Amino acid sequence: MSNKLLLKFLTSTEGKYFSLTINDIKADENGNPLVTDEEVNSLMDTIIEKNIFLTKYGDLTGKKSAKIVSTNSTSVALN
Template sequence: MSKTLVMNFLNESGKKTAVRVSNVKEDITEAEVKNAMDVILAKNIFTTSGGDLKSKDSAELTDKSSSKLEVK
C-alpha cells in the first residue's frame, strides 16, 4: 500500500491548491506535516495561476492499493 500526503494551501486569490507527496513514511506525524507546510510557505517555492501560496488550509494522508487483474 502506498501513502500519499496531500497538503492543501490557499493562494493569493483565495483558491485552494494541493501539493502531493507520494510514498511518505508510515509513521509521519502531524507536527512533521505542519513543519513541512510552514517551510513551503516560508521558502515561497511554489506559485500557482492564482499567485503565491499564502496560508495552510488542511492536510490528509491517503492510502492507495491496487490489484492486478489478468485480462489476457
C-alpha cells in the first residue's frame, strides 16, 4: 500500500490555492498511515509560519484542507 499526504493552502491571491503532495508517509507494518491530525496541523502551521514556499499566487496564508490518500496495487498475470 502506498500513502500520500495531500495538503492544500490558501494564498494571498483570493480564490487561489497551493497544493503540496508528500509521498510515502510513515506507515505501520500493514501499510496503514501513522500520521496524526496533530502532526499534519503542526506541519501546515510551520510551512505557513516559515513562509518556505514561493508560489505564483503569493504567500501561503492559511490551511484549506488535508487528506491522506492510500492506494493498493495488485499485479496482473499476463499471458
